[in-house]
Amino acid sequence: MSKDNKLSVKKDKNKDSQYVPPEWAFEFHGHRCPFMPIGYRMGKLALEYLGIEREKDHGFFVFPEIGEGHPQTCMVDGIQIATGATYGKLLMEKTFYGKLAATFYHPQKGAVRYSLKPDFIDEMGKFEFFAYRKRGVEPSQIPESVANEVIDWSYEQPHEKVFDVTKRPDFKFSPPKGSFNKAKCSICGEYVFERYLRQKDGQLVCIPCSGYEKNKK
Ligand SMILES: [Zn+2]
Numbered sequence: 202m203s204k205d206n207k208l209s210v211k212k213d214k215n216k217d218s219q220y221v222p223p224e225w226a227f228e229f230h231g232h233r234c235p236f237m238p239i240g241y242r243m244g245k246l247a248l249e250y251l252g253i254e255r256e257k258d259h260g261f262f263v264f265p266e267i268g269e270g271h272p273q274t275c276m277v278d279g280i281q282i283a284t285g286a287t288y289g290k291l292l293m294e295k296t297f298y299g300k301l302a303a304t305f306y307h308p309q310k311g312a313v314r315y316s317l318k319p320d321f322i323d324e325m326g327k328f329e330f331f332a333y334r335k336r337g338v339e340p341s342q343i344p345e346s347v348a349n350e351v352i353d354w355s356y357e358q359p360h361e362k363v364f365d366v367t368k369r370p371d372f373k374f375s376p377p378k379g380s381f382n383k384a385k386c387s388i389c390g391e392y393v394f395e396r397y398l399r400q401k402d403g404q405l406v407c408i409p410c411s412g413y414e415k416n417k418k
Pocket residue numbers: 230232233234235236237275340
């Protein structure tokens with residue numbers, strides 16, 4: 202990983218803000234874009250709102266409203282980085298609404314929804330970065346100065362200008378009950394966790410070997 206930290210050349214007064222992602226976040230994400238940092242800030246604010254720390258284990262959930270086949274979903278990497286509610290820990294479930302918003306839920310502390318204000322999105326869309334994106338240029342191929350211009354601008358926007366915040370007192374979520382039980386598929390011999398085992402001719406099998414169509418849950 203490259204250690205030439207080019208952004209640090211730019212002396213930004215907000216650079217040390219707790220809402221600005223650390224350099225490793227950009228390395229993890231893969232490129233410099235404005236949406237990962239916005240998601241990072243959203244995640245930090247949601248933790249503060251709910252009065253909780255970054256999640257170490259499995260006790261906090263995020264429901265991003267992004268879908269598929271649309272831009273600006275980079276936000277969700279920033280949310281994961283800030284909150285520790287990661288895809289791999291099964292703490293994140295997309296709603297597929299195709300919106301730039303997310304609900305943050307802690308079983309004891311409740312739920313809050315953050316969404317990006319349309320006016321903020323419109324204003325940000327005027328930056329040259331998005332002219333490149335609309336021509337199909339990938340973020341890593343966009344000149345760094347162009348990317349930093351919109352990122353730095355976003356850092357300067359106050360929280361109230363960027364986010365709408367709504368408490369969701371009625372929000373409920375029960376994660377599926379966890380189990381360590383597993384068995385080997387009688388056809389391919391690979392381990393399968395129990396909720397995904399199927400029966401075929403009286404034998405336990407995995408979903409691909411079962412011949413059934415893919416099951417969502
Ligand atoms: Zn990105």
